[in-house]
Amino acid sequence: MYRSFLLFILTFTCLIPAKAQDMADKANHFIRLLSKAQQAQTLFPFDTGERYHFAYVPRDDRKGISVNELNPAQRQALMALLGTALSEGAVKKVNDIMQLDLVLKELEHRPENDHYRDPGKYFLTIFGVPAANTIWGWRFEGHHVAFNFSADKKELVAGTPAFLGANPAIVLEGPQKDKEVMKEETKLAFDLLHALSPGELQKTVVTTKAPAEIITGDRRNALIEHPEGIRYPELSAAHQQMLLGLISVYVHRFTKLFADKMLKDIQQDGLDNLWFTWAGSTEHELGKPCYYRIQGPGIIIEYDNTQNNANHIHTVVRDLKNDFGGDMLLEHYRAAHTK
Known part of the structure; x- marks a missing residue:
């Protein structure tokens, strides 16, 4: 059954146009395919506190409906929805990350009936009523995957917090040996570092010591008060372009509409206000912990590879103005529902 789900991922993301208006349509198509009991499990009000829950570790108490509970048509509809928000490459990374749970299950010698590591334990939750004239949002989340999307009528407001991780970062044995899901995020950063x-x-x-985890963690409000490292204007022109290329890897996890909005916001905040920070080892070798961060007035991108002998990567994108849609969007929602 799970193999069929993977085929849906690879097939349908190639067919889905990246249009903002598609999102509500795809969400409603998914909802219509659910039973009444499944709808009750999946649908929440937009102003619920549950919308601010953000977790990227294995959990048994996630809200929403899991991939395991969906039939093939429902899984197809789920991936169609995901494809309205994420690029084809990002959906492939999500697929690869989900498969890594099988690698971990084998490495940890877990029995077949143990579901702590389970590629079907990824949950979709919908907040509000999807439509072209409403404020609503949705979340897709599980181990090492967490995306939170918000829409205000036809406008895509935010796709963050957005987390992707990989454990193992490099698969060292077994059928998936040498698979490296976060290779681009790692290589381009080291290319820049070694070019400086x-x-x-x-x-x-x-x-020289990397933090044990991404600094923003799973908090609702991402905040790193004092930027460190090197500022964009202090880099040579060639190295500025390399930094922008690294930012692009993270921004283009999203479809073009989301990515263009994020890039516009970064430019409006001023490229000269960007900081690039490195902590830990400067050697690109297994077993040597490292961390980097890109920070601006409206964005924080973090990469941490310290756990499991530095073979376990966490990455996150936080929109400091619009995470979870931003407070202003919630105010608009509440105002519309008190008239």
Whole structure:
């Protein structure tokens, strides 16, 4: 059954146009395919506190409906919805990350009936009523995958917090040996780091010890008060382009509409206000912990590879103005529902 779900992922993301108005249509198609009991499990008000829950570790108490509980047609509809928000490459990464749960299950010698590691334990939750004239949102979340989307009528407001992780970062044995799901996020960062001049490198590396986890964690409000590292204007023109290329990897996890909005916001906030920060080892080798961050007035991107002998990656994108749709969107929703 799960193999069929993977085929849906690879097939249908190639067919889905990245249009904002598609999102509500695809969400409603998914809802119509659910039974009444499944709808009750999946649908929540937009102003519920549940919408702000954000977790990227294995959990048994997630709200919503899991992939395991869906039939093939429902799974197809779920992936069609996901394809309205994420790029084809990002959906493939989600698929690959889900499959890594099978690798972990084998590595941890878990019995067949143990579902702590389970590629079907990923949940969809819908908040509000999807339509072209409503405020609503949805979340797709499980181990090492967490995306939160918000829409205000026909406008896509936010797709964050957005988390992707990989454990193992590099599969060392078994049928998936050498698979490296987050290879691009790792390689481009090290390419930039190793290209820096001695003066640039001295500013960029703030400590030789990497933090044990992404600093923003799973908090509702992402905040790192004091930026560190090297500022965009302090980089050479070539290294500025490399930094922008690294940002693009994260931004283009989303479909073009989302990505264009995020890039416009970054530019409006001023490229000169971007910081690039490195902590931990500067050697690109297994077993050497490292961390980097890109921070601006409206965005924080984090990458951490420290756990499991530095073979376990966490990455996150936080929109400091619009995470979970932003407070302003919630105010608009409440105002519309008190008239």
